[in-house]
Amino acid sequence: MSEDYKSMWESLELDLKAHDALLEVLGKGYQDIYLAQKNRPEGMGYFDFVMSEVHGLRIRELLDEKAAGQKVIGSFCVFVPEEIVRAADAILVGLCAGADFAGEEVEKLLPRNTCSLIKSAFGFKLGKVCPYIESADMIVGENTCDGKKKSYEILKDLVPNLYVMDLPQVKSAEGRALLKAEFVRFKEAVEKLTGIAIDAKRLKKGIEIVNNKRKAIYRLSSLRKADPPSISGLDALLANQVFFYDNPARFTESVNKICDELEKRIENSEGVFPKETPRLLLSGCPMAVPNWKLPWIIETSGAVIVGEESCVGERGTRNLTDDSGTTVDELMEAIIDRYFQVDCAIFTPNPDRLDHIVEMVEKYQANGVIHYGLQFCQPYLMESMPVEKALEAKNIPTLRIDTDYSMEDVGQLKTRVEAFIEMLK
């Protein structure tokens, strides 16, 4: 890394030594998991570059944009409406939460029985190794699960700029009214932060930017129907992960470029795995960078992942926002409608999610489903048991995996995954 980055990280008050160690582990992991893959699409070179610069050039860009007057908003959840952020020329970035860090410090603040995702977000903050959270002008927490909801009460003392958004638990009329009130309040907070009044034109532009990202990622998803698969699940997951970090226009363009390449591959029956490789749908908890453990196990065990039913995947990107409205009110209603459809397990009941899993199994011709539950993530773990039963009743083989970010169970998981894949053949 250049001296330039070093002074940039110093300006963000990162712990340089710890941060160097993190980047080294991250780089090595990326090498072993991503670059070790064979026959990757050339277009993935863009994402390789993005990942190599995820704490470098991308942060430099953010700081330059901040210097030019734009605001950076950090988020932990797909419920934060990016359309509103973009409408105010602000930048939405996902915050670091995909690896264990500063575990001892974290357990002074959070119960040991807290899921890895939440612990990780705290660890990156306490360890001073996340340049995104340090660059953010506003950090948005959201009342999804109990773990996140209650941990924000603790996080608020660690950051100067936490904003908490409430969310409904039921898709009732009152639930929608609550979401609406909270999105209106968020719009006002973004306006206050940026000093920009969000009018219909701006909101339309915000919707367009985000819809374009979504359209590109849908296009990529659709190409995963092909057999042989033209792209690995690991690479597609990476695109879904970078969705949260990258400049949206550049992301859209880069994904579309990969799609052009994949279309040619499909025409030529060219694949990253042989034809008739067992195809799996991943369903459950989100996987933030660099949480690639389970996909890596799966794709080195003789199967390919053809879809992610996850917040870092179709649960997060499904559904465009209707941009046909002409007033702020109409466009805000469209945004609320779009987010109210998200089938997160925090909702009760949550029947849409099962429908979506089945739909994705059919669409991507998956031979089975691996349900990924983060240990201590009560909403997804609770929902996984009826989901498994319902899928099995439809003759869709399902394997439930509950794990965390540690590498201790890799051997055991690999054995279970291999046995499951063997059964599908």
Add this chain to the structure above:
Amino acid sequence: MSEDYKSMWESLELDLKAHDALLEVLGKGYQDIYLAQKNRPEGMGYFDFVMSEVHGLRIRELLDEKAAGQKVIGSFCVFVPEEIVRAADAILVGLCAGADFAGEEVEKLLPRNTCSLIKSAFGFKLGKVCPYIESADMIVGENTCDGKKKSYEILKDLVPNLYVMDLPQVKSAEGRALLKAEFVRFKEAVEKLTGIAIDAKRLKKGIEIVNNKRKAIYRLSSLRKADPPSISGLDALLANQVFFYDNPARFTESVNKICDELEKRIENSEGVFPKETPRLLLSGCPMAVPNWKLPWIIETSGAVIVGEESCVGERGTRNLTDDSGTTVDELMEAIIDRYFQVDCAIFTPNPDRLDHIVEMVEKYQANGVIHYGLQFCQPYLMESMPVEKALEAKNIPTLRIDTDYSMEDVGQLKTRVEAFIEMLK
């Protein structure tokens, strides 16, 4: 148990063999924990009788009341407004949830990392040993924590009559509107179940019945300020537990009778423990019958419990409902106001709870606080860490205990509790 009860239990389709085994364990536990106490108030004889008949006479009463046309509503939570139930001449009972039962069956339906309270509710149902749930015409679930919220999706397939009440997570205007909508919906459901239209007179009567129970239990609590303590924490907890089961008028009368006796004891400086016994406040998760493990450990380790900051304690019974309204609307608003004050850890933020703990420490002159967290209960475990810090900052010694319903950790807990009490001397 008489033959009469046997046929009653058969009519409720209980598993008689398992139920006999449960009653035997319960009876032995009660003997060892409750009856082994010295110098108990005579009035506790009433509760000894209630407990000996908790699956017998009390169930006979419920069935007789049902035969006379009354409805029985079962609940797992203090958010279910008893005033509305009583207004329709219906009976509200707490459902069994204080002991491990049918663990293997439970873990087929719920993740292993689920709190004991929820597992227990399922265990009693699956094991067919809870006559209350089998007698209930309506079972009310409520969207409090993730664990309960999501488990009701599974419970609904095990019982024919589950009604789920949504709850807010934030004490905002929208949060109160949601609670209001849900209480109005609940009132309508109770009216439909009972065939009784709830008018102002009925609602006033319902409020009076429940307020009278609360006043009696407040009176008992206030008498716990005395030193030497005139009643043990175990016995006071039992009164708080029976609050959920008993006929309200009889409960009120019996508690007041005990209070008369305690007042005489206090006059005579008579106590169940010596003067200057270290005094502790219990704070945290609720303790349902027969979950007496921690209080028993504490009171056999040289301290007395002088208050319960818990749903089975002052969190559940604090605050009367204003009965001054003259219309259904006014009285419903009073009920909503009363319940919206409950400082459950599902709310974020939840500053009232810390205030109440400090208030209780002062009122009952506690020397320290033991925070009781049920393993995997994320709301209380998360909240326990800032609560502990805030209490320690006010020089209130605090011990955090996270445990479940098993007896495996009794030795270890006793060592920790004894060391904590030793430190207070």
